[in-house]
Amino acid sequence: MQINRKFLGHLYMVLFLVYLLVPLAVMSGAAFNASKLPTVIPWKGFTDQWFIALYNDTRIWVAVRNTVLVAIAVVIIAVPVGAAGAILVNSISGRVRAILYGMMVAPILVPGVVIGISTLLFWHQFSVGSGLHLSVLGQVSYIASFVMLLVLARLQSFDQGLEEAALDLGASHGQVMRRILLPHLYPALGAGAAISFFQSIENFNVTLFTRGGADTLTVYVFSKVRSGITPTINALALLLIMVTLVLAVIYEINRRRKARIEAAREAEGRRAEDAELIAS
């Protein structure tokens, strides 16, 4: 019975992974089909023409460049803003803290459509026209929340006594910040930057309403799907999936190596302990 249930669990896990991966495989497969429509069936023969078409599609590369630029801008603004918010919330307590915290978390739950439209209308009254700069501001408004949550979590493990000690020993406020607080926050800031970058690339709703005439990758793919699709999109998808896979494999190899080193160190520690016991 026990074994049976365990087997069912493994089976479900495998089925779930298949469910997650098959659509991606179908989409990638269509990139090599000579059919003019993006599909795997009927198979009209192997071709690399969609990759060549992708390479020659200048609009797509402009969109890729725009996406990356927007993402970089979002990271540059969202990380300091979110970190500042976290430090501020962490230093106060009571009702004000609850309200401030609520205001900082709420943007995550606000639909992107609302953020996009409100950003557009707000800046429009100051004659700031739509464009990718507005997309950046709209995206920062909710992406900073993720950074705030990460930094706040990290601040919980921060020993404020270190800052007191530094101040007592004559460090300036700037030094306390640079040499003590920031180094402690680096992991959270790094994770925040990564999440901001990723979220920005993924963003569609905010960008659609604020972009003006400019394309980002998501918007471009969207307009392509609506206005007569060719398998160029599939070729692009395959490339992006490959990049993801390569990064994932690198990460996994790295993790395993670290785990091995950790295990070896632990084993050595145990041996040393045993040796000590014997010696005494």
Add this chain to the structure above:
Amino acid sequence: MNDLLRRYGKGLTWTFIGLTFFWLIILVVLPDFKLLESSFRPYLPVKEIGGPKDVYTFNNYLQIFGNQVDFNFFGLHFPLAARIKVFVLTIFYSGVVTLITFIMAYPLSFYLAKVVSPKSLPTLFLLLFVPLWVSEVLRSFAWYIILTLKGPLNVFLMTIGVISEEIRWIDGYSPVVVTLVYAYVLFMLFPLYNAMQSLDSNQIEAADDLGAPWWRIHWRVILPHCKPGIASGAVMVFMLSAGSLLVPAIINSTTGNWFTQTIQGIMLEGQDWNAGAAFAFMLLLFCTIAVSVAMRVFRVSLSDIAK
């Protein structure tokens, strides 16, 4: 506050306050006020803006009542405004998506938290993360390909003889629901897993030793413990689904319109920004109410959901 001043001095403290102010006031609060304000203004030609006709009105909100259509809700027929119908159906199907993702994610999170050996966990999580890293637009596109009339699903089903002629999958709301489930199931899985993982396995064993059948262990021990995780996952999935524009727009089922598509139509095709603001504000209002209700029902705070 004083603590901040003492530790970081005036300059840095004001920088923190300034950055937070920029974020919360300039980027969040004021735009939302502007949204509300614009939603009461009429749609006028540029020349007449600020003129005598530019007065506050409820007309934008009243637009939702226009254009009566027949609404068929589980066999009950009654007339309903087209846009209200879309709004109601969007919420209903977002709830369906949330329920399906929960049913799919619950066994898996239990498996990950309590059954599988911890050694293989990182690898499994990596495999689960790969589809999440692939852009949402492409994941929706993948389902569009699968579900098209001449697509692989129909061909597969016809080959194995389940159906004799092609089924029009992209019709009504089901393709949108299927794709939303695929897009957001992992947002249910991770909070559920986190909650379940914090449950002491001894509690399960104790219940087992005392003779509880497996379903009662889940109902009385595991589910109550997972409540914050369920709340977090459900709110995330529901909000993402109700606010999704990309998935319904890519699937593009003409009989399965999402409320966000209505807003997009008014804003970008109709270019009526004021009516768009009114509709966006209705969506915002609904989301606020939905989250508050969920927090009450599950008795969790915002910080539980944000985790």
